[in-house]
Amino acid sequence: MTVVVALVAGLGIGLALGALGGGGSILAVPVLVYLLGQDAAQATTGSLVVVGTTSAVSAYAAWRAERVLPARGAVLGIVATGGAAAGAVASSRVPEPVLLASFAAVVAVVATVMTVRQVRHARRTRAGLGVASGSGPDRPRFDDPIVSFSPTFMCRCPRAVKVLVTATVVGLLTGFLGVGGGFLVVPALVLALGLPIRYAAGTSLVVITITSAAALAVRAGTGPAPDWILVALLTAAAVAGGRLGSRVADAVPSARLQTAFTLLLVAVGAGTAWQAIPVLT
Template identity: 35%
Template sequence: MNPVQAGLGVASGVLVGFTLGLVGGGGSILAVPLMVYLVGLRDAHVAIGTSAAAVAVNALAGLASHARAHTVRWRCAAVFAAAGVLGALLGAHAGKIVGGQRLLLAFAVLMVGVGVLMLRGRDGAGDPDATCTRDNAGRIAGTGLATGLLSGFFGIGGGFLIVPGLMASTGMPILNAVGTSLVAVAVFGFSTTASYALSGLVDWPLAGLFVAGGVAGSLGGTRAARRLAGSRGALARVFACVIFVVAFYMIWRGWYSIVAGVGNENTPKRL
């Protein structure tokens, strides 16, 4: 990794961390395209494995903050994450089998879905006493398995899938869902990282730079969020539009590469 790539890795981490701190989620969905098209990782699978490592570490940092605020429902988190680990491992195995360009193309389609979720917003209402019971344990586990599959397959934290899944399966308010989701994000991320690392598909130095940039960016994003508290909904909509632009660019590049047979489909070109 040359100095330019190292600098771009830190800058990408800052951008993702800042976005997470500012709008409360969605930033990690940009990690893979930034690593592929900006930093210039030649293998899409390495980008996914490296992204999973960075996302998992950043999730632990966020979890510590939520744990101090007592917004984590640990029993729900345990059921959700336990079922999701199996899904994450299966998803990571499947992701390594799929060709690089096809995997990026599918990832872009997922980005469109995340953008739609951001535009729709999330209702914060719910039961603050909601927890895992015999009645909802099956729903929680099933949702965990499904989101774990997607998280492992694409190497993402999956917070925008986990948070609404927890709210739907338990009835908890969004604040608790966000805090609880970070347990699953970290567990899924480390499971995916382990699978990719065993195949030699994690760039550890880049992951470290990405995490360092992400920590700095999240601090700035959190401060900006406090100042722009009344505008966070509008900021989320703007960021959703950015996601759409990046996703459609990835779809165009991926579709063109597959149809035209341009180059090695595992080695996307930089911007």
């Protein structure tokens, strides 16, 4: 039965990552804790393996589908590694209930922000204030460099500051909570950098791969090791689900993907809070 749970949950994690560019890790941690019997420290470490591996495979599929802005993903990922390392060290110094309650709180905040944004967008659309998408793909103009030294020095400094702050915060929370960070990176790319959700989802997979590797490297050899057989089963199923999720992302409108992402955040945040908060009181 445990094997079946791991395989089914892994498929769901992969679907979330492949289609939404995030959400896999917020499924992996509760699955490992509440369904597969791992403690919080084991689950947060194991989830990095599952999500990091699946993100790398899904990022390649998204890149082939032209849903990735590689430069943006690489810059955010590299900048976030320092924060991820610091967060991973800090997480080893807090009790398990605090770790899970923090996890639930962060998910709740992000879900609220995304919900407010969707409601405002819906109101603008009903009022006829939306921008027509045109007949071609909604390809953003974010491949333009933020900082350039050739032929002359150029700096879009306000956007550069947003990238720095966003990446650092994402890295800190990724390392602290032991997650890939997609549920943070996607809103950050949408809200701070203005990427359409489809490109934010694909680009976030690059960031997740980098930050997961950084946080896992810091955690290596510290704390209790997860059940690696369960982690391997979750990873294999998640990779398969990620490939399917990439196809879903190509077929489903962006607005529906964003709604699904927000609903996923609300559900998982509420469930984790329900389990974690009574322990603290």
